[in-house]
Each structure stands twice: as C-alpha cells, then as structure tokens.
C-alpha cells in the first residue's frame with residue numbers, strides 16, 4: 046500500500062484534512078510526551094470502478110487506496126517526526142499542509158500568515174536532516190577508503206558529494222536527476238527531501254475562487270519556485286468548506302461544489318494528486334464477485350501486477366487477457382469486445398497501463 050505522511054506547522058489543517066480523507070474521526074489521545082501517529086486509509090476516487098460495477102453488478106466494489114499518517118497532538122510535524130515515528134519514516138510521499146486561511150480565532154505559529162515562508166521553513170528542515178546524513182556517510186566512506194579504495198566506494202562517494210552539494214545549495218534531492226542505479230544506491234538512506242512532496246494550500250473561506258486552480262492558488266501564495274522542481278505538486282483546498290460539504294447529502298454537496306466551479310471535493314484531488322506524484326497507475330479487474338482497482342508503479346510488468354492480486358497468480362502466470370476500460374464500457378461486455386478484436390492476450394513482460402481491465406490466466 047502507498048504510504049503518505051501529513052507534515053506542517055500546528056493549526057494548518059492537517060488533522061481536519063486527515064479526517065476528511067480517511068473518514069476516521071476518532072483521534073487517539075496524545076501519548077505521554079511521545080510522538081505518535083494515527084494512520085488511516087483513503088479510497089482513491091475512480092469513476093471507472095463504478096462504471097464497471099454498473100456492468101457487472103458485483104457483490105463488492107473496491108477502489109485503490111492510499112494510506113495517510115497524521116501526528117497526534119498539536120505539535121509541529123517536520124523532519125523530526127519523519128525520523129522518529131515509524132509511519133512517517135516509512136512514508137513514500139509527504140503532504141505538506143500549508144495554512145493560507147486567516148481566521149484570527151485559530152492561533153498561528155508566526156506573526157502573519159505566509160505560505161511561502163512556511164514552505165521554505167519545512168524544506169530547510171528536510172534539507173538539514175538530509176545534509177547530516179550525507180556528512181555522516183562521507184566520513185564513513187573516507188575512513189573505509191583509508192583501508193582500501195574500491196570502484197564502488199568511489200562511485201558512492203561521488204554520488205553522495207553530488208547530493209551534499211545540492212542540499213547545500215538549497216535544492217531538495219527529489220529535484221536531482223539520477224540514473225536508476227544511483228537511485229537504488231541512495232534508497233537505503235531514506236533521504237527526506239528525496240520523497241515526492243505535495244503542497245496542499247489550505248485556503249481561506251473568502252478565497253474559494255482559487256479552489257479550482259491549484260497553480261493559480263500556488264502563485265498567489267508565493268509557492269511557484271517550489272513547484273518548478275521535479276516530484277513536487279500542489280493542490281488547493283479549503284478544509285472548513287470541505288467539512289461543511291461533508292455534512293450535506295449527495296445532491297446538495299454536488300450543487301455546492303458546482304457553485305464553486307468544482308467537479309469534486311478538494312480532498313479527492315489531494316488523494317488523486319498524491320497517487321499521480323508517486324507515479325502510480327491503476328489497472329482494473331471486473332467480475333460478478335468484485336470490481337476493483339489495483340495500484341502499481343508505472344512501468345510494472347503483467348506478471349508482477351498479477352502478484353498484487355495473489356502470489357499464486359504470479360507464480361502460475363500464463364497470459365493476461367487485456368481490454369481497455371473505454372472499450373469494455375462502450376461495448377458492454379467482454380464477449381462483444383472479443384468479436385471486435387479489442388481483447389489482447391499479453392505475456393508476462395507486458396507493461397500494464399492505467400485503465401487496463403485485466404483477466405489473468407494462470408495454472409494452479
């Protein structure tokens with residue numbers, strides 16, 4: 046499962062968003078001076094699963110999911126939580142909730158509301174934590190080199206120096222271009238600034254005109270420079286309004302959203318953008334028992350994708366029967382798709398694409 050961690054300054058709206066996304070409203074009591082996280086699961090909104098369910102009338106409909114971690118208590122959630130708290134340390138991506146709402150009744154950590162300052166402060170924290178790791182590693186490498194220089198050590202040293210230089214120049218590692226081998230070499234270090242980062246601008250109720258346009262909201266908030274880097278995304282939400290929408294029945298909620306020029310709630314965009322930022326896609330399975338979306342990294346081969354469902358299916362893999370979601374829905378049945386030669390038989394090396402509906406043939 047994909048794991049993300051909500052980071053940010055106190056009272057930026059992390060817990061409000063967490064509850065909206067995961068529907069988990071029972072916050073456990075803060076532990077005794079110990080940092081603790083609460084973990085919840087968000088469904089990745091995907092109308093394709095619903096359309097398949099219209100066709101197959103399955104017993105069960107299951108969307109893809111993303112896990113979110115939120116820190117218990119009002120403290121600041123930055124690099125320290127990412128180093129100390131397991132669900133944070135293991136996060137595949139970071140979601141930085143940035144306060145742009147003004148509400149004077151909600152205390153703020155600084156004198157004025159300044160999203161760009163907050164974004165920079167959080168970035169600096171991540172960079173400093175990573176810098177400490179590179180320095181420690183370089184010391185170690187230099188010591189090892191005194192015992193004997195190997196090509197592996199030379200290569201690692203060059204890479205770590207490149208990382209250190211970037212960090213010292215204020216550049217997060219997620220923006221560094223690297224080969225797959227280099228990426229693999231760095232994996233064990235769990236660099237914080239190498240994780241994909243989603244900036245969530247929590248807008249003021251008075252600024253809802255910006256909700257539909259994350260890029261524009263980011264510009265107004267002074268966040269444009271952060272977005273020029275690879276692995277960084279932005280979404281604008283207003284947690285207060287989302288909470289209000291959550292109280293409405295479906296029709297009223299839709300009308301409220303339409304008034305704001307939105308097709309769906311902001312939290313859906315947060316979940317979806319996180320998923321995109323991580324480079325994940327969904328393939329689908331459909332049948333009378335279950336219609337379901339499954340997440341795999343872009344570029345995954347059919348046999349590996351089969352293993353997401355069950356290791357037996359991967360082990361006994363024979364063929365993947367693949368049809369595009371659009372074709373299946375347009376034709377109304379797999380049989381009709383077959384008549385129109387829209388069903389392909391693919392081997393284990395086939396690269397699964399977003400929106401493939403797959404039936405795995407396997408030997409038991």
Ligand SMILES: Nc1nc2c(ncn2[C@@H]2O[C@H](COP(=O)(O)OP(=O)(O)O)[C@@H](O)[C@H]2O)c(=O)[nH]1
Nearest residue numbers: 055056057058059060061146148151283284285
């Ligand atoms: N006016 C306003 N208040 C908000 C908004 N989002 C969150 N809040 C309030 O700000 C306070 C802190 O929010 P919370 O989610 O607990 O922040 P956290 O410390 O980042 O977890 C709560 O009282 C929220 O109801 C918003 O968009 N507008």
Ligand SMILES: [Mg+2]
Nearest residue numbers: 059060118119
């Ligand atoms: Mg909180």
